[in-house]
Amino acid sequence: MRAPLSWLREYAALPAGVTGRELAAKLIAAGLEVETVEEADITGPIVTGRVLAIEELTEFKKPIRWCQVDVGNPEPQNLICGARNFAVGDTVVVVLPGAVLPGGFAVGARKTYGRVSEGMICSLRELGIGDDHDGILVLPEDTGVGVDAIELLGLADDVLDIAVTPDRGYALSIRGLAREAAIAYGVAFTDPADVPIPDEGPSYPASIEATDVCDRFVLRRVSGFDPAAPSPLWLRTRLFRCGVRPVSLAVDVTNYLMLELGQPLHAFDAAKLTGEVVVRRARAGESLETLDHVKRTLDPGDLMITDGSGVISIAGAMGGLHTEIDGSSTEVVIEAAHFDPVSVARTVRRHRLHSEASYRFERGVDRELPLAASLRAVRLLAELGGARVVPGATVAEAPVEPVTITIPVSHPERVAGVEYSRETVVRRLEQVGCTVAGDDPITVTPASWRTDLTDPNDLAEEVIRLEGYDAIPERAPRPSAGRGLTSRQRLRRRVGRVLAATGHSEVLSYPFTSVKDFDALLLPVDDARRGALRLANPLSEDEPLLRTTLLPGLLRTAARNLGRGQTDLALFETGLVYRPKDGAGKVPAYGVEHAPSEAELAAIEAALPDQPHRVAVLVAGAAEPAGWWGAGRRAGWQDAIEAARLIAREAGVELRVTADRHEPWHPGRCAALWHGDVLVGHAGELHPRVVQHYGLPERASAVELELDRLPDGHSPTAPPVSTYPVATRDVALIVPANTPAATVEAALAEGAGDLLESLRLFDVYTGDQVGEGNKSLAYALRLRAPDRTLTAEEASTARDAAIARATELTGATPRT
Known part of the structure; x- marks a missing residue:
């Protein structure tokens, strides 16, 4: 979300000297992620001027104009310009030598096309407030001469770019960010959505069929709208700084209010609507060509806005091409609604139809906004587009139970480990729009724009972050005594x-x-x-x-x-x-409102694969x-x-x-x-x-x-070392060729008994001397006693016992 500092100041009474970077530091401390701050890199002198004369220079490959412009000095300013969308008598923006434009572009007097140009006449792009580079910015006729254009057009404006996490949909608006800024500085906040709602009848027939995914749907109407009326420069500038391309007055107004309030709006051409507007789910076989000129086959789970002719919009995502506002639209219906975030998310992912509107609906929109946002929209269309507001507002809605959360006053303290008084807890919760009742415990009703507050820990987080994460003392963790590795x-x-x-x-x-x-x-x-x-x-x-x-x-x-x-x-x-168990089935999913019971844990374990x-x-x-x-x-x-x-x-x-x-x-x-x-x-x-x-x-x-x-109870220890000498004996046995050497080795070890220290196979022989189908295995036996020196007789006895046992178990015969 891109937020110009001047727009935030309109609703948060920030101190005069606060810069974008200072505000960013405050918002970061409050838990918002400010990615960048685009500082105003423009310096004057930049003034308004009136064109006195234009001389066409035709000796060059492209038409060049030699202009004399009154900028309030005794002598007119001589300027070279290639644009042709202005005439003598127009008021323009003149950059005088010594000024610096966005991007570090320094302007000075220089000779070009055989003339000395004492500055330049600017376009919107060169001033950093638009993307129109081909035409010069022409100001209204009543604009004075020699006026500081930086202040007049608000060119020196910092822009904060904020990465909004999915749980903080309210921050996807100037309204939400201004409230956070006002809380951070402890100053007054003016809510742009706080407008009196007149008690009027319906303006256009509408109803909700899918009340489980749409609980409020509002329509307002204007008549006599001038489709050719341009969007004013201040509106286009704010849209541009927020990363939205200006299109037309009707579209720009809906986008402007979406950015300011966080409520997506949609404008229909009333002359193209047929009968009652109904919010319902799509039916099998229905399709819609959306504003991006793509014909989409709808899924029965999609939430649609329809009229007598069929589907006219994919709710929360994009309107249909058939009912769009065009150059002949004079009757306009403004739609504002509150849709279920999950339903919108599924639809936009199914159709890969992500938009600024769906981005906000997926993260939660204030249910109370549609009435105020739609009222402001029709009033702006009347003010800027010469329209007449048709009295009345159609409000279709389904009842919604308010969310209440009961928590002990000490809960934030237990979470953070920092003492917070009851007054602090209540004040911070009320600052974010909550209504607090009771003494201890307190019952909290979150504001309609804080759909993320559903749990006691959510409320604790609000208190902790507004009091400051840096107020939480740093303490080294004290792990409880453990049993070490298994x-x-x-x-x-x-x-x-x-x-x-x-x-x-x-x-x-x-x-x-x-x-x-x-x-x-x-x-x-x-x-x-x-x-x-x-x-x-x-x-x-x-x-x-x-x-x-x-x-x-x-x-x-x-x-x-x-x-x-x-x-x-x-x-x-x-x-x-991972080895699946036979007949294990699907792992059961249980709720998080309680710890799983032993039976539930057993059911989960039974369904999991062996690992x-x-x-x-x-x-x-x-x-x-x-x-x-x-x-x-x-x-x-x-x-x-x-x-x-x-x-x-x-x-x-x-x-x-x-x-x-x-x-x-x-x-x-x-x-x-x-x-x-x-x-x-x-x-x-x-x-x-x-x-x-x-x-x-x-x-x-x-x-x-x-x-x-393998067994896991073994604790490696150093083997005992005997100080007595070793006795070695060699054994060669003839066995059938298919007899495993390991079998013979095991038999020898069993026969030699406790005196055997090690046994090593050092030779395998096959040939005529051992007979066809046989092999000779030669082993080296190391014999040692822990408490004495073995006699030759004891070593030979152990050797003979090993041979006897191998002969018994494997049918081996000694090789001589």
């Missing part, structure tokens, strides 16, 4: 730290995915991961689903890094996935770079499984690894990861088609684990 949160942090410490980089992806991602991962049609939730309003139609796995985002991030030359990757991500925490790791390229120290090593499935083991150890468990087939992993290089009998996740080499789709290096590997399936 064990589950500590586990997630440890997992992130251990992965980062082992060279993995954390990434953060959007939790959105698509069916294309599921196809790229080769997920079967019946895979549970395809049952994703669809967003009602996705950020992108390409990714309308909530993710059920972390892998797509991780793979896309890897591909993006590869495209930027980062060929060796070790990435990880932790986050939620387990997961961690995913991707490794690709070189795990160990090559250099002078030797050859490097490519990352593979082993690194993925080792990453999974690192994660599990932070939970205090060791994973059991078994072969599996699970998309998107390679069917022969995929491992299922178990904690006891609980499947925790999968790891291994990605399927070649998945690798190719995302453009990853060959043999890229990944792991995805569900952290919520």
Whole structure:
């Protein structure tokens, strides 16, 4: 909302020396957002002058005029001008040497077209009060000569540009802003809507059919209007400074009053109306060509203004072309109404028909304004356009219950933590137009223009902001004693730290995915991961689903890094996935008037999807770079499984690894990861088609684990360190080729017992020496006792027990 300071002064008795920037500071302190202040950057001398003579200079490519203008000096001013819309005897605005026009344009005497021009004759645009550049501003004949044009035309005027939040529709008017300015300075405020309303009969037949979305509809009429009457300069100037283009007197008057009062108005050509005007909802199949020359098919939910011929206007948005005011309109009907904000908002969004009128209706308009605004409109048309006001006003309305709010006087104090007396609370509420009754608690009836005041906290906010937010003391927050992080949160942090410490980089992806991602991962049609939730309003139609796995985002991030030359990757991500529950249905929506009950919370929880925490790791390229120290090593499935083991150890468990087939992993290089009998996740080499789709290096590997399936009570502690020497023994066992090494390893560990400190597979051999269909697995056993040095006999006994247990459980035979 753009507000000239001179217009605000008309209704708020501001001190004489107040500038636009000073007023902006006061309004900001009161909670309004002033974006910019356009200061008057014009200085004189700029005066009025009368044209004495004009000499046409024809020797140039375009017609040039050599003018002599009386500006009140003993000698006339000689001026060069190219405009042709003025004649001898006209009064014009003359900028004399030394003046500065808007935009920093300094004017001086200079030689041009063979003559010395002692200044310039100005247009509206050059003076900064209009957009007409082609014609000189010609003033009325009775304007004197040598008069200061800056004061005469109000050229030195600051303009405040205010961003109005949706809850403060009253501030979309000079009336509302002037009231705020008057409160800020503690000065008198004159309400431009406070005009006596005569008690008259109807002027034009009208009724309301849709009373649920329109509770007041007012029509007034003028006759004998001169459609050729121009809008006066003061009116056009104010419209221009507020960012509205002047059109014609009838349109300019409605726009002027919309800016001043905040009440949108519409002018109909009465000669084009047929029968009674009715406010109703559109019917199926109806259409309307609006003033922007677009024919619109109407929706049955749209609110319309109609007459006997059909629809003539989309209520609150734009009028129809058929009944617009044109150059022959002499009978004018002014319409003012109060429409439901939600209904207007839905209509304008449906038709993409946003306007200054709809902008205000969507944010709430004073229900009491239509009578006063329409009266002022017809009087201005009579005053400026030679019309005769037809007595009477048609008022169709539906009863509306007034809003009352009861609050304790101490409520603003409890909200802000600052003591406010009862007198302060009542005074501030009355300043914004509220009626206050009672002692304590008080009953408050908000003003009709404050549709945003519906709750005790709204009233508290008014008191606090007008008393000043800077009056609230600054105090450091004092958080209540908490219990710190939960064990589950500590586990997630440890997992992130251990992965980062082992060279993995954390990434953060959007939790959105698509069916294309599921196809790229080769997920079967019946895979549970395809049952994703669809967003009602996705950020992108390409990714309308909530993710059920972390892998797509991780793979896309890897591909993006590869495209930027980062060929060796070790990435990880932790986050939620969303798995819908069978038959969960829609999440119930409850009111906000009370806290949800346990049953309501249970119903909400039952409808929400499962949201387990997961961690995913991707490794690709070189795990160990090559250099002078030797050859490097490519990352593979082993690194993925080792990453999974690192994660599990932070939970205090060791994973059991078994072969599996699970998309998107390679069917022969995929491992299922178990904690006891609980499947925790999968790891291994990605399927070649998945690798190719995302453009990853060959043999890229990944792991995805569900952290919520790991225990969270583990507190990492330093392992005990024995001061006694270690005993090492090697074991080589021959087993069938399809026997998992992890099975053999588990059997050896069980047999060795408590003396076993660690177990490492250091060789796998297949060949003639072990027979066809067999393989040899060689393990290094580290044995140590915490309280003594092991004897050779004890170490050998533990080794033999391990071999015996492996033989029993896996059918292994020692290799000699």
